[in-house]
Amino acid sequence: MWRYTLRRLIQGVITVWFIATATFAAMHMVPGDPLGSERATTESIRQSLEARYGLDQPVFPDQYLIFLGNMARGDFGISFTQQNRSVNDIILEAFPVSAQLGVLAVLFAALGGVLLGALTALNRNRLPDVIIMFLVILGISIPSFVFAALGQLAVVRLNDWSGQSLLPVAGWGTFQHMLLPALVLGLGTMAFLTRLMRSSMLEVVNTDYVRTARAKGVPPLRVFWRHQLRNAVLPVITVLGPAIAAITTGGFVVELVFAIPGLGRTFVEAVQQLDYTLIMGTTVFYGAFLVLMVILVDLLYGWVDPRVRLGS
């Protein structure tokens, strides 16, 4: 298990290096080289850029090496458009917001998906199954911004109807602010996980070991809990990595619609303002974060499935 962990971590570092390189390459492909000093908005930024990135030196290998060195030290540089603010500061301010939202959404999607999936599989082709699977198809086919808009509309109507502000329509600050965005953010992933869990559960329901458990006289609830759910959840865990990635980037839309000061909105604004250092920093940070999440999910899977934990 330790060797496996170590190997995954080394792979992760290499992947992050690749992401950083691709980011660097993409930024230098921009016509009129944005990192060229003439694009800097103020003189002070221009000077610090030149000093920091060696802009007077050739792009490859000098600038590239300086860039990699900065990244390795976790120094993402200074913002192009926001004076005297380091990219690190901006990310550190916005990321916790996105992370809180993301954690809530992932929890909501995973728990909801597993429970609904199990429920539909056990009631296969009966009314709950038909209703939930219809909603799941809608959940997969409707874009998240529509859910966001509908959610806001619903809250507006709810507040109108009750005559008081039950839930905020947008903004950030309290737990109530998180509720609706997290729900919207998790909805698509939940639908996807429900579908996966259902087919996984249907496979498990008819396995030999479930039959063995029943032949042992194990009561149905215990069969469900210890034999069916536990094994059916395994394939769901394997897709949690991509699911977290989907939820993280899905945050772009939700943060824009609900006016949440998270990393997604920061990135979109950085692109709109052509704040190149911030774009680069956010991309590499996001990439590293997602790689880490995928590794964590893999390790979690190994912890849950003894075949992986003990086998390799």
Added chain:
Amino acid sequence: MSDHGQELSASDFTPVSVRPDAHGIARPSQSYWQDAWRRLRRNRRAIASLWIVIFLLAFTLIGPLLWRVDPYAQNLDRISQPPSLAAQTLLVERGVQWEGVTLDDWPTGPAQAWLADPERGELPAPEGLEVVGDPHTLSVRLRWQPVAHAAGYQVYRNTYRPTAINELGLPLGETWAGNDVGYEDQLALTPSTYWYSITATDGLRESEQFVSIPVDVQLATTIESALARGLIPSRDAARAGDYVAMPANPFGTDYLGRDMLARLMYGARTSLFIGIAAPLLFVFFGTVYGAFAGFAGGRTDDFMMRIADFVIALPFLLFMILIRVASGIGPGESGIMPLLLALVVLSWPATARLVRGQILQIREEGYVQAARLLGARDHYLILRHMVPNTLGVILVTLTFAIPTAIFTEAFLSFIGMGVAPPVPSWGSMSNEGLKSMLNSPHELFFPALFISITVLAFNMLGDGLRDALDARMRSRE
């Protein structure tokens, strides 16, 4: 009940000869694709989806030929109209200024003495408020009876019936004399019902007494504008006062008065073009790449797949945007080609992995080994075994890739990183529609509906194809 055949005769016990395969089942043999097609046809959801897809393609390709409305043409007098069928417009002359209603036999303002009286009462609401001429979207003309001691009048316009003075809001306009009892409204009128209200003011204080009338405003167009928009063939073909048929807006209009149906059709071009062209390209590239890697094997395979792994690790949406930035597309500019390029560059590895796995698996199958033993050449193996056995998987991948690509386009256009206005795409239309969601929900509803239906149809078609092509999956759902 006991059947021991006591009543049987000797003839019952004469031996008969039977073929041992009498119970055998003789079914007509069917090719893989015939069988798959038969199974797909039985799947009602998949067939319904297939029809929806065909309809969408027709909507995109044939639609604009039948519905010849310019998707870019703005009609500022028809902003955010809900869906409506036939509409007519009244032709009017351009710029005929109304001189208003000024009564010569009425004082322009109250006497000083009256104003000086602190005990003076509130002015009553004007009487006899009425519409002059035909009210239409270019002009609504009002007149009313003067009020004694009035120094002027305030005119209010609401979309609902006002019941209290504080519901009137800010005045639309005002007149500056007590004998000035006419008002012409030319401000951004759309065909609907307005409530006009008038209060009188004595020069120092506005009265809280008001009078309201509802006015049904009809659509009107100047002759010049009608000519420019092609509603009438020539200047002489129509006169002011005539009615001319306007193109209907079955799906309403957007915030610039552009026809939603036409925009949805042109938007479908963008969305479906990206949604179909990108998957075609990257599935093709991925297939070639994966098949080559799988067939080559060894170090070449290792190296090629390592590259694919790296590309998969790139955060998808971030690099979609990054590639757009890298191609020099500024904010607010439309980049359909960079979007296509980015989708292809970032999406091929999944297909490559799948096809490679399939090829490796088939290579180990008994029938391929057997063919090899019989001396089959590589190209025979590829054409006879590899291609037919991977085609199904590739087709299914392609079907599922289309809704994903459509989603991506919509998502990016929605956050303003894809197709930008004024080029219509379902995503950018949703983006524009979001702003006016509370007042005219149809502007968001229709593009969102089209995205959802398209994605839904392709997803269900993919499900059906997968079930039909892969017999092993059949028992599952």
Added chain:
Amino acid sequence: MRQKHDHDQDYALTVDNLKVEFDTYGGTVHAVRDVSFGLRRGKTLAIVGESGCGKSVTVQALMGLIPMPPGRITRGSAKLRSAASEATELIGLRERELNRIRGNRIGMIFQDPMTSLNPTMRIGDQIVETLRVHRGMSIREGFREAERLLDRVRISEARERARQYPFEFSGGMLQRVMIAVALACSPEVLIADEPTTALDVTIQAQILDLMQALQREEGMSIILITHDLGVVARMADDVAVMYAGQIVESGSAEAIFHRGGHPYTLGLRRATPSNDPENRQRLEPIEGSPPDLFHPPVGCGYFARCPHAMQVCEGRMPDPFELHHAADTADDVLHSARCWLQHDQAPRTEGVNQNGAGRGAS
């Protein structure tokens, strides 16, 4: 099996007129059609037949393991009789009561040990589960008992083994574990559904020996489902031959093997390899395939494949004919066959009905 002098108390389990159907998209499959048999206390009954003949469905119906729907037991009864107490009817029992019997009074092992154990639970936990459910043991107590059971099924280093997962075991070892799970509560009846089919031959022998040894120690009765006549010869006291959802012949193992009264039994015999050097016959496969149980034939299911088929066979299935053998002495198990060849008017046929067997209606 029925004895010639029937006493209910001699049986651990009796099944009467069991019928099981499955609803599928294509129609109703009549998987088990009117099956009756008795399991003698302390003995081994083998149910033999080719795949799809309904033998597994029969025992799964007894255990309430058939998914319903699509499955459905339309008729019949199955009585579990302990020596001391009243008989318990199994068919139609509520899940709750059934769970008090399954794993407790009837143990069951399955064909494929590799998939029959939960891959994410430790071996010990899977044995303890039975003990917890039926005996209310604590986990610590249960684990000690699990180690003792593993020891009894001849698994060495039981302490460590109990803490391992199924994927760390070989197939043969897992089948031993399955036996330990089934025997945890010392059941009166053990049902073994093709217990050795998925194992290789040397392991098969070990597992069969183990089952016999445990039967001697525990005195339990065994129902053994198999298609392997070699296994039957080694294990069974009594045999029931199933074909197309019906029992076509039943009797003592000795009678079935040497004085088979149904052409299908004889066909099975001839299709089984023998290691007797004296007996160097060619193996003869039974041509054709069993009938489709969507539309079970009105007459004898074997009609189409039978080398001795007669006019009467196509339209009518006979009730069992009791077969009496001159050689019968100690053997007091009833031997019966459902074949018209056993009718008085049937022509003499080599190997089936002419070896001096007296015939009569039961």
